[in-house]
Amino acid sequence: MTSEFLERTRSTSQAGGFARHFAAAREWLSSERAPVYIFAFIWCLGVIVPVIISAVLSLLKARGLHIVWAVSLHAYRDIVESGRWEVVVRTLTAAGIVTAICLVTGFPFALWLVKRAKSQKLTQFVFMALTVPFFLDPSARTLVWRGVLGSTGLINAALMKLHLIDAPIEWLLFSDFSVYLGLVGPYFPNMVMPIYLAILLIDNELIQASADLGATPAATLRNIVIPLAMPGIIAGVIFTFVPVMGDSIVPTILGGGKKEYLADTVMSLSTAMNYAGAAAFATIILMLTAVLAAVFLLFRQRMTLARGIADRGITA
């Protein structure tokens, strides 16, 4: 980004002195791409650097707000010894289940939305309905589930009134079930949106051609639609899995504190002013994200590679 600028200043520096430098800098600053690079620089300084610094802190010791400048794996050893790695496993399981539910329901829904939904109005309505959740207060809409699922909540009260049950169903609230239920809804749009956009780009003629050549709908789905929608599916899985893994609101409100999730742990560590420990967990969350992204990218590369070989096999 600055190489161009440096090049220009270097070439002028031999001919003239400070004035030339100044003129070159002014010319670069007045170009329309300068704000983008300047903003990107500030962005990196303000956003990317904190992430790196936190990873560094997780390798140091901290006493309250004071940093002890000695390298130590103390924070990570703590995680293993205190049995908190169980929290990582539990969170990954929850995130995996929620993501799977969103994928299994979201992919066909996106496909229907693009290829089958009859009226433009309906598509727009659904699209709108899936955009609005990004702008709702997460704690307020989660809190209400307590009034629905609790032992005196809507569902239990209704079932008791209808004499379908004698005692309230206890596992509805403060259980894995309520956590999953609270997470599936808000993150469903994260899955549907990328897949929707990917399917939107698939040409109808390709699908028609596949049908004309005698492929069953299932074969067309497997060989045409899914491979072409793969970038959207991968983006959807990452956009769902990662925020679910880091969600701190739903497990706290609907989990009942009996079972800890990753975000609960980060919050309790930070409340206890164990910032090195919190940083270690934040770093673990980021690493898991990076691994997930890398696995998917590799998977995709191998798939395109395999398809390339298959294509060559057909033409040979």
Place this chain on the structure above:
Amino acid sequence: MTAATFDNFAHRAARREARLIGIAIWLTLIAGFGITTLIYAPVVWLGVLSISSDPLAGLPGSFTLGWYYGLFTDTRWLHPLIVSLEIAVAVSTLCMISATLVGRVLPRLKRGRAPLLAAFLLPLVVPGIVVGIDVFIYYKMFLTLKMGIWSLILVHFIWAFPFALIGMLVVSSRFDVRLLEAAADLGASPWRRFWDIERPLLTSGVVTAGMFGFLLSLTELPRSIFVAGHTQTLPLFTWAETMSRGSHVSLIYCLNTIIAIVSIALSVLSVWLLGRRVKS
């Protein structure tokens, strides 16, 4: 096998296939709309409970607007609301300016477009809690700055900027650069080119960026928890009341019903605005 029986067989296979597809579509719709209901049912129920005379009972008995009148007597929510609005306006302004500066040029860049876009959209794949704790550690522990309104604005901006940028890019990536070249050929100054040609065409992107910034900031919680210091925003107020299991649940229901109605109206408006611009 005679031709007739074969025809019959093919016909039946096709019918079975159509029926299977029909079932699949029905299952899809039930699941898809079912989960969409999971998003909106709590919001509707929030509204119902806010006018229920006993909000802690499972089945609402009688309805009352009394809790809403209560908002006038118990005004502890007012200060957090004002703080939230101040922050939201600041974030919205920052989003409009930065999304315009970056979004209008990004599609025209010849080099470095992909890595820049990736860096700007990065917060979308970083969980909020990680942003919160990382910003706290960096600014509070390493730079020893005092947390407050500015750090809330910062984390809200980090959260909102990718959305604002996407809103802007939806419009700006369809912008025809030849219009600007034509204006330059006709002797328009750079400022005039921006004001008379780009600005009118990009306005809906700017408005969307501002609305996204405003709404995302107004309802942001997971990042705020870590960097708020002694400042209290409205979501933090809700959160604190939720965690303390206080008796003021009806106040929370009323307040958040109003916020939800405003959020839904504004977001529907901004998405509609963007859709209209893209179509025309």
